[in-house]
Amino acid sequence: MHAKRLTRTLTCIAVLSLAATGCGLSGGSDSGDATAGGCKVDKGNVGSGKLTGDVKGTITFQTTNLKKDFGGFFNGVIADFQKAHPGTKVKWIDDPGDNTFTSRTVADAQACTMADVINVNAPTATALTKAGYLLDIGTKDPAASKPFVPSFWKTATFANASGKAIHTTLPWYTGGVLLTYNKDLLQKAGVDPAKPPTSIFGLFADYEKVAKAADGKYFATMANPIWRIPADFDQMGIKVLSADGKSAVFGDDPRTTQWVAWMAKLYKEGAMPKDSLSSSNDPSTLYSQGKVAYGSTNPSFVRFVKQNSPSVYDKTAVGQQPYDALGRASAGAPQYISVAATSKNAPTALSFAEFLTNAENQTAWCKDPDVVIFPTTTDSLNDPFFQNVTGSDPFSQARKLVADQLKTADTNQTNLSPAVQNAIVSQVQLAMQGKKSPADAVKDAQEKANELLKQGS
Template identity: 85%
Template sequence: MRAGRLTASVAGIIALTLTAAGCGLSGGSGGGDGTAGGCKVDKGNVGSGKLTGDVKGQITFQTTNLKKDFGAFFNGVIASFEKAHPGAKVKWIDDPGDNTFTQRTVADAQACTMPDVINVNAPTATALTKAGYLLNLSVKDPEVAKPFVPSFWKSATFKDASGSAVHTTLPWYTGGVLLTYNKDLLEKAGVDPAKPPTTLFGLFADYEKIAKAGKGTFYATMANPVWRIPSDFDQMNIKTLSADGRSAVFANDPRTTQWVAWMAKLYKEGAMPKDSLSSSNDPSTLYSQGKVAYGSTNPSFVRFVKQNSPSVYDKTAVGQQPYDALGRASAGAPQYISVAATSKHAPVALAFAEFLTDAENQTAWCKDPDVVIFPTTTDSLNDPFFQKVTGSDPFSQARKLVADQLKTADTNQTNLSPAVQNAIVGQVQLAMQGKKSPAQAVKDAQAKANDLLKQAG
């Protein structure tokens, strides 16, 4: 698993608005034809009623950028499932997980060729749920929620075409959120590595100290605000959107303007590389070169550093991401498993999705020594592997820190479309360049976001 894969999932959630002919679900339990999106499907896949039928037939299971590192594990899961269900076959495919993933998956759905069981992120789940291409899991199996930590199960809810919240995903694994930092660089700036700040503005104050100490030889973090919007707003408990998601409200909170003012000040003072303002690169490369003090907030980033820069890994420590106004840690956005409503063998697909995400399989995968990821089931998090971590190395400390958070953490990522997120980011970038005042940038960002939200309906 590449660090960037999970990093993108916790740094900021974006969603694609999908328009397709015949949106939504129709039909009821039983045989015959129904529709899912623009596709004809068995009536048992849609509408009310528990899914029934034999667990027989071949399905396609798609992951995202996992086959290279975890082939043996998933082949074992598939073999165990097929042994338990002799009439079932699972074909595994792996998607590279690039920035066109949502668009490509939407296109597959519209062509009625989406994989039966698919690993999705929040943007993709948002788009597919709105168009009716995913199985309503809590309807098709009323017992499906039982294994999961309540906050993660809550995060697995997305809105259908009518605006109703439905469970179209199973929470699978999460990266958690923490601070990763170079102890030597912090000490050079007079920042105590053993005392992470408790607020984002406190973290920004540390960034300022690093800028003064580094003087362009090293930096605090990357400049592009795309990595921080809306995740920083979420952690500060700034409401980005109204409750119904139809309008932007972040400008109503004075802390938003304060946040933009801090970003502009830090950029001007050299806390961030000037050429990173519009770059899509995360901190991975520069951190591994010892040129950035703070790395990714994703725990799996620690693995990336260990593999690519052992000397920097020896200087690396992890700490609590600021709780800030939220008062507790954010668990970020988990990865999900969904079942296609267009599946020709939906009973097989649903059974496999539940088998893949059960406590036994989640625990087994998250114990892999080469990854720092965390399960979403209660039984998994109770495993001594997560509760009795004793090592002092960054890997072990990352596991312990995040595992301690997850049972009470909120999965509170705000879903923004790419257009809305880019509109906000663009105005913040203008303020950081000194081309607009922070107050004007926030005002204009909200106006542009509202125009886009209105157009999307």
């Protein structure tokens, strides 16, 4: 779940045409009641068969914390859609975003009040798909995959209640994954900023050097393992779940215990702030204060630093996130756009969702000078903007590095429900506090994860 590594402005969680691209919806409504989750819905929203119906009427569209910085852009997109489809109206809701996003969204879905079109991250999509609250876009519009890079379209599948992988999301944008660091602090620790490590354990060794040099005056990174699980495991090639997704297998790999042992050692040696073990805060604030050597692995993090701490921005550089066992860069998990299966106006909602994520709109938003994000459509990635990056400042270098990565990047990720992820994280936290051995923590984490998977959590 590289999505966990995104900074709060764009993470906690996230929209976009100049020319309309309809999704081929026509004909009369397939009336009659059915259910999605526990909600009564039009039977055309569920089951097999292409979605039909007129693109008209009112829908709600939910983003997270975007109105302040990108209100003008998204209002323009909405206006373009409404102009292309007379008789439609899109009401934009902007969620403030916090670590309860998934639980609140699931609660909205259970109350049958979830927005018609909603930006979701992988954990939220996992939970909503399993509960049956998202439209099966792959079935309802078989042509929906055409604009997207195949590897990104592949990531847009999530398991339903029976364990079948279905396309309940449209891949929207990705932040990419890289190292962001304070050159001055690394040099003080004897770490060469120009030679990033090639493995996760190599990165941990650099964290240890920072801890020894800092002697409590600053830190290497944040402690809460929620930012790293299962992202680090994916990067290391540690298999987290069985092929059918019904059982946890990460504990079968000895490197998992080594990883937990490293985390415990680093925490004990002061590489991480003690009070950050259970904190949901990402590195943004402390990095901007010059108190953490490594920032977020999301390229858009450099925008936050530039805006909030110019002096630290001047000391900031970006480098390649360790390839590790993947052997190539990771693009991280993209952000997604979903349509509620509970929508009372699903044809319009699906049309708008595809309009948001088309190549023209993705390219337009990614060109915004105040953001470093990357598209998931083939045509967008072929745009000269992403292929001919210039500039030597951290912002430009972040854009160039990830643009180069995306040509060959791996988009594999493990999708864990929040309950399963939290069960694993809590055991690692106990090991980091010295309350359990790394081996026992891994063993117990796998057992607890399996219990939850059997319960369908």
